[in-house]
Amino acid sequence: MTRAVVRQHVPSTPEREPNVDMTAHLASLVIPSPVLTASGCSGFGRELDGFFDITRIGGIVTKSVMWSPRSGRATPRMAETPSGMLNSIGLQGPGVQAFVESDLAWLLERGARAVVSIAGGSVDEYVRVTKFLRDVKGISALEVNISCPNVENRGQVFACDARAASEVMSAVRRAADPAIPVFAKLSPDVTDIVAIADSVVRAGADGLSVINTLLGMVIDTDRMRPALGGITGGLSGPAIRPVAVRCVWQIRQALPDVPILGMGGIRTGLDALQFILAGANAVSVGTSVFNDPSAPLRVHRELAKALEERGFGSLEEAVSFAHRPEGYEYEGEPEE
């Protein structure tokens, strides 16, 4: 296939690759880059491949897929907010069968690492989707979007209830190919995210994706009605970054060994570095892709450079580094 030129102003001296081992570990998944896309912000990878080589980042996290095709919600589906946006898409998608036959087939054929995000309205739906995916060769990991209302429990969101979240995760873990890691994607809209994290890990989640969007709302002051067709929507982008970093930090403190895929408002390599230092093993870049379609690869480069500048020889050394004890000395320590 033809590849488009990403940026036209190529610097006259090609930048030297930083001498940092960027290998990332997410449970049993080992990837050459710690930067992935975020579910719902990169489609199924195809459109982004024209802007950067999608095989060069850690992976494409696909839009959450359910059992059946879904039309999603009415428009307006977005509202821009300070340093962020609200979205209310309603999980529009082709259903798992068409997804596997067309979108996922393309992604795997292309040689990209595919982290497949799944969603459901009931434990049974999550399990059916998982079983369907079990026979597909080449999936790198599953990410379970549990920020969905449980149709069997008055629309209570799975991710906001430790028991419901655990039920989904243990059922999916049992139904999934034992060789691939299963991540639970947590919602920040809970009183104690550590308690939810702990429950889903006990239920069998191999790792955690932290965080999904925060529930928000905008009122259109001209129409004097909610701006979104779905009334409320998910807040994302740099506006939520401090919340996301806090969630990663708290979970890392409580669960020192759990693999964490951190996300929420990452726009630059230094943003990504905050997540790594707080305890993330890898990161997803979501909303920033809308601003800069080549953001994931750029963030990878900037992160590598930032790590090198701080004296790290590998990404691994930097994971959770902000948790080091007081008085801990290291080579790259800036001079006072």
Next chain:
Amino acid sequence: MPIQTRGEVLDVKRAGAYHVITLTAGSIPDQARPGQFVAVAIGGGESGLLLRRAFAIHRVNSRGVYGGTLEIVVSVHGEGTAWLADRRRHDPVDIVGPLGRPFSIPRDPINCVLVAGGYGSAALAMLVEELHSRGCRVDLVLGAATEDKLFGVLDAKRLASTVTVTTDDGSTGIQGRVTDVLSDVIDRSAADVIYACGPMKMLQAVAEVASSHGLMSQCAVEESMACGIGVCMTCVLPVIGEDGVTRMVRSCVDGPIFRGDRVRWSDIGTVPVGTYGSMPLVEETS
């Protein structure tokens, strides 16, 4: 294939209520087809306005001294368009494009009526040239609320057989809406096809007039877009497919040009009953 490029402002000119901005844009001008658009980033790398703004590609010049350049016509609406209108020569602007599917161009030299509302005429300039160069007869209907909101009238007169102007307030041309005169223009020019760009309500009315004359219309729609490149699913509207099934279709990659008789204009802002994949009783987030 769309590209992302760092362009530079070459010129900002006032034209009535609008700003015509000329930008260097790498290879976008070479690739651009009539009806396509660009998505422009607002306010530099750390801007709090995260989402790109979409603008129809008005004109291109692929062989200028600055390499390829393109023009967009900006109507100041909110913060993003105000920022663009404030640019000065040599300011950098990050551009993604060309985006969307272009207008279909007829193979034969047929009679075409083009209808624009407000800055919608910006999106039709390249189409006029293309149709004219293929020997098509082009008749234009340009409408706006007031005279200063008309765009490209003089330019239109260069290549079009006739140009009919309407304004809501009668400040110039015929007082009324484009659809008040459209039937006459269709009859007079023995039109074979209608092209339209403008506000959604106007497109709906134009599509209806076209259908009542048994004509096909191609309409350039304008929906809020978060990404412009097909990855976010915010820009959808209900469109009837070849198979008769209504789907929520992305206007950024499957549009912005749609057949007027395929868009369910009255149902925009809803998910009509029977839409592919609709499950009215289930509500999900993100």
